[in-house]
Amino acid sequence: MTSSLASELHKFCGHSQRLQEILEETKKCFGDINNSGQYNGTQIVMAELLKEEETEVLSLIEKPQTIVVLGQTPYAKSRLINELFSMQILPPLDNNIQYRMVKFKHGETQTVSLALPDDYDLVDNLEAYNGPWKTIPRQDLELYESRKDDIAKDSAVLEVSLNHPLLRFGTTLLMSSSKHETAEECLKGCVQDVTPVIIYGFVTEQLTDKDIGELSDLAKVTNFQPVCFVRVPPPGSKTADIDPPDGAPDSPARPIHILNCNDDTNFISDSSPSPSPSQTSRKLLDGRPGTASEQLVYLGYIHKSNSTNSLTTVTRKNLNQDYYEVESEYIEQFQAFVKKFATFTKHVLKSYLVNAATVLNNSHNRCLNMFILSAFDMARDILITPKKIEFAREKEEDLYKSLLQISVSKLEDIKSLISGTISSMRDELLSQAAEYDFIGVDIDDDGKIQTAKGLKICTGQIQELVLGRLNHNIAGKLISSVNLLRDSYTGTLTRCLESLETNENNSPEEAKTTDALKQTLNAAYQVEITVRSSSSLIKVLLERMKQLVRSMPWNAPPKIDEEWKMKVASEMLNSLSEARLAKSIAGQIKDRLHKSHEAFGAALKQLDQRHSGRLDKIEEQRIKLRKVHAPKVSKLALESTSLRDHVLFGMPQMGREIGRGQYGVVYACEKWAGRHPCAIKSVVPPDEKHWNDLALEFFYNKNIPDHERIVALRGSVIDYLYGGGTSPAVLLIMDRLQKDLYTAIQLGLDWNSRLQVTIDVVEGVRFLHGQGLVHRDVKLKNVLLDEKNRGKITDLGFCKPEAMMSGSIVGTPIHMAPELFSGHYDNSVDVYAFGILFWYVCSGHVRLPSNFEQCANKDQLWQSVKKGLRPEKLPTFDDECWLLMKACWENEPMRRPFLGDVEESLKGIFERFKKRPPSNIKNKESRKIDKNSQRNK
Incomplete structure (x- = not known):
């Protein structure tokens, strides 16, 4: 039976090594993808292995598989270890004496040494050094009353090297210390930094309060790891068999645990229905069941089978549930301990491997799904961006022509608008001119100006006042008259341009198409008309006023009073020509439209050139994603899911050949993963390209939801030993028709x-x-x-x-x-x-x-x-x-x-x-x- 247990440990070691290779290839592949997926400071394609995922996989790879032996008494633990090794390596241990932690590891020669927790060897004269031994001397195991200078010695672990099949392939076996005052710390020291398979041996028919407290601590420390509970024969018994106790009484319902699966769905693992009342039920002490088995049920470690009275373990494993769970085992017959423990170990190690491979496979699938979405986005960008640019060019051209047409057709409207504005504002303007106080002009006590220069300044300030107010009102009415066009006609075009510019990192000095479009609109609505002297409208009006001033028939300096101010303002308003002003405004609109149209064309050309370079890079990345990145990641996904299926269901047995195609041979398979009959498509990829193509086929096929008109792909296994290991064969398992x-x-x-x-x-x-x-x-x-x-x-x-x-x-x-x-x-x-x-x-x-x-x-x-x-x-x-x-x-x-x-x-x-x-x-x-x-x- 020991050989069966050793075989399971050996297989675990091989699968763990394969998992490590897949992890290293994944990190390298993801790194290459991220390094090559950048453009202009932007990450176009990214692959991510989450830190939590890497940590979980590494925890399995780097931590040695360890059989952790716990127990109710030192005797129970020593009896279990001797049974596992099929030899009396430990002497019978006294339950009243405290013993140190013992660690068994593989070695070519049989040796014993003391080691501190920090891996330093402790020099000490052990009893085992005094001569040959088959059983470890009791003195080397015992802990004595600690003196200050013995604290280090008491915390030391007794390391035993044995050349035994169980300890090959890196497996260790650990017996916990029986030092009572540090129970929780002792448990942590046993299960931390290892991949544990836990045994708990007990002798008495009922667990003590101390035992229950220790098991509660164990559940907390290990996060409810499964435990193999073994009923150990009492000292001096002649047989290893222990008759099962009488029927157990009703036990409280087992606590419900939530099992987290990768699809974010919570599956509730509940125990089987409460067992039927026992014919010879014992009284409960302090509300707890009486027998050890009932206490374990009460603690939530084991449960009663609904179909039999025996305690059993339920393993959840199927193709539709990603994670694999194992429940604790209860072994009543000690003579079957090693055989059943081998099965328990198989399931526990399988759960470690399956869950780690699932975590890794989830990262591969997430990356591939991201690739598919990115490829769709890239294809859409490549298709839509040139159409957006062409749309913007055509719509701006239409807008430009429409506004030019408006500037011509609206000439009479502008003339009427100017005439109406002058008429409506005349009284207001004359009133404001009469109350105006001149700035920077010397006027004597009689209100006269002695210099022509002062007269010119006064006249100019009146002109500035009148024209400024007039200009403001005319511009406002022009804008409000066509403001509806701004919102209704240019909204889609503006959004289109903004979306194009969002994809670009424009430097401040580069022209933007949206700015050029605003210039076009501003030119059309005359929002640039201001009171500044540089305005063309003001220049026209000023020139008219100069002619008016030069024609005034005064020989003596005028008196600058309210009448004079109102007269100057009135004469200026009377001399204005609405037709010439309207023509001037229309001309300005045409000039500004032409300039802004040219600016828009230049900005759009720059934008088109920048997008052309970006789209070329995106197309290059899309090709690389399809032909390089996705095939590599899909191969890793195939390896991780194949490892998972191999661990779960084993290598499928191929029967007769039932078909042959261009890329593989199809064989019959009677049963695999609980399905029968099956068909196995065996493919031996001759090179990397065929490997990648096959992996992509598998990924797309595997992720298709079940449909009655599609032949379902049930799983895959890679036979690395095919062809002597030089050309592995990929076995794709599907339904047989x-x-x-x-x-x-x-x-x-x-x-x-x-x-x-x-x-x-x-x-x-x-x-x-x-x-x-x-x-x-x-x-x-x-x-x-x-x-x-x-x-x-x-x-x-x-x-x-x-x-x-x-x-x-x-x-x-x-x-x-x-x-x-x-x-x-x-x-x-x-x-x-x-x-x-x-x-x-x-x-x-x-x-x-x-x-x-x-x-x-x-x-x-x-x-x-x-x-x-x-x-x-x-x-x-x-x-x-x-x-x-x-x-x-x-x-x-x-x-x-x-x-x-x-x-x-x-x-x-x-x-x-x-x-x-x-x-x-x-x-x-x-x-x-x-x-x-x-x-x-």
């Missing part, structure tokens, strides 16, 4: 059944398209039939999301749409392929169409298909079927029907033929095929 559509047609599948299969195929392909996937290889052999002759799509080797397709020419030549050869295509290629498949279904045979038989080779076939060659119409074809297949293989993808319409047409055809009475006469082609099939048999 009866036959493919190719074989079914050869065997004479009836017409109505064939029609039903085509409906099933369309349903399956529509489902894939709904998941964002394109199959790219729809054909007879990739449609499998179940026992009811219902179709399911299989072989998703070329299936990919549209954004992740690199334009590769893939598929089966006769089923390939013409655009496949150009490298630019979408999911309509599956519609084309279905049209060819439907031709075979309607023909009732699997021979190549006569039109295609004339092509000497594959290249000639492709050239003919691109020129419009299609399968011929056979006399047996139904007209509606012929029109449907012709529509599906249209040369232009946009003219092909949607699969939803195809499905509705097929259902109509199917219902029409179902109403016809069955015919006993087969067509000529079908009879010929049947004869050939019988002859081949």
Whole structure:
């Protein structure tokens, strides 16, 4: 039995090493992705391994697997260790004496030494040094009353080196100290920094308060790790068997624990229903059950099986739940201890590996899902950005022309607006002019100015006052008259430009298209007209006033009073020409519009150039993401999930060969992971590219939700020993069906059944398209039939999301749409392929169409298909079927029907033929095929 336990420890060591390799490759791969995914200071593509994920995986890899032996008494622990080693390595220990912690590790020779917790060896004259020994001397195990100079010695661990199978492969065995006053610290010292498999031995029929307290501390310290509880025979017993106690009384319900799974769903693990009352139930002490088993149930470690009276462990393991959990084990029969403990150890170590591999696989899947979303975003950016720029160019051009037209057509409106403004403001302006106080002018006591210069200043200030107020009101009315246009016409254009500029880090000195657009609008609305003397409008008015002043018939200096001020203001207003002012304003609008239009064009050209460089970089990253990053990460995902499936369900056993394709051989498998029968697709990738392609196929296939028209991929295992370890084989496990559509047609599948299969195929392909996937290889052999002759799509080797397709020419030549050869295509290629498949279904045979038989080779076939060659119409074809297949293989993808319409047409055809009475006469082609099939048999 020890060999079985050693075998489990050996397997754990090998799987742990594989997990370490995957982790190191993951960190290197993610680092390469992050280093190459930057552009202009922005991280375009990023892969992240969370610190918590790395820590959890490293905790399994770096911490040695350790069998931790705890117990009610020193005797119970020593008895368990001797049983595990199948030798009396420890003497019978006295329950009244305290013993130090003992650590067993592998060594070529049998040695004993004392080591401090910090790994320093303690020099001491041990009893074991005095001569040969088979059993560790009791004196070396015992702890004595501590003196100050003995504290270090008492805290030391007795390290024992043994050349034993259990201790190979890095496994250690640890017996806890029996020092009572440091129970919790002792437990922490036992389970920290190790990957523990915990045993707890007890002798008495009932646990003491101290035992219960220790087990409560253990649950807290280990976060409810599973424990193997073993009933140890009492000292002096002649047999290792202990009769199970009488029936146990009712026990309190086991506490409910929440199990956290990676899909953020909380699964509640509840115990089985409370056991039925025992016939000889014991009284409870302080509210607790009486027997040790009942106490363990009460503490939540174990529970009663609903079907039997024995205590049992429940392991949760299935393909639909990511994390693997093991509950504690209760062993009543000591003679079965080693065998059952080997099984318990297997499940505990399996849970460590599965959960660590799941954590790592989650990081791979998260990264790949992020890649797919990023690829869609990149493709959209590459497609939409040039369209946005062209949209902005066209709309600004329309706006420019529209505003120019407004500046011409609104000339009379502007003239009327100026005239109305002058009329409405005349009294207000004259009043303000009369009350105006001049600044910087010397006026004598009689209110006269003696110099021409002073007169000019006074006149100019009156002009500034009148024109400033007039200018402000005219500009305000111009803006309000067309303000609605600003909001209704330019909102979409502005948002478009802002979205384009958001993707760019413009430096302050670079022109922005939004600023240029504002200049266009401002020019149109005359928001630049101010009271400044540089304004063209003011210059026109000032020149007019100069002429007015020069024509005034005064010989003596005028008296500067209210009358003079009002007269100057009135004469200036009377001399203004509304027509000339309107023409001047329109001219200004045209000049500013032209300048702002040119500025917008220059800014948009700069923006276009910057986006061109950015989009080139994005396209480069998209290609690298599809062809380099995603394949590498998908290979890691395949390895991590394959490791998980291997640990959980073992290596599948391959039976007879049931199929062979271009990229692998399919074998029968009777049972794997509780499923039967299964089919195993064995693929041996010859190089890195094939590895990556296979891994991507697996990732896309594995993440497709279950659908009755898709053959489900149940799991994968990598056989690293295949070919001597030089060329590992990937085993993909899926459901096994009866036959493919190719074989079914050869065997004479009836017409109505064939029609039903085509409906099933369309349903399956529509489902894939709904998941964002394109199959790219729809054909007879990739449609499998179940026992009811219902179709399911299989072989998703070329299936990919549209954004992740690199334009590769893939598929089966006769089923390939013409655009496949150009490298630019979408999911309509599956519609084309279905049209060819439907031709075979309607023909009732699997021979190549006569039109295609004339092509000497594959290249000639492709050239003919691109020129419009299609399968011929056979006399047996139904007209509606012929029109449907012709529509599906249209040369232009946009003219092909949607699969939803195809499905509705097929259902109509199917219902029409179902109403016809069955015919006993087969067509000529079908009879010929049947004869050939019988002859081949």
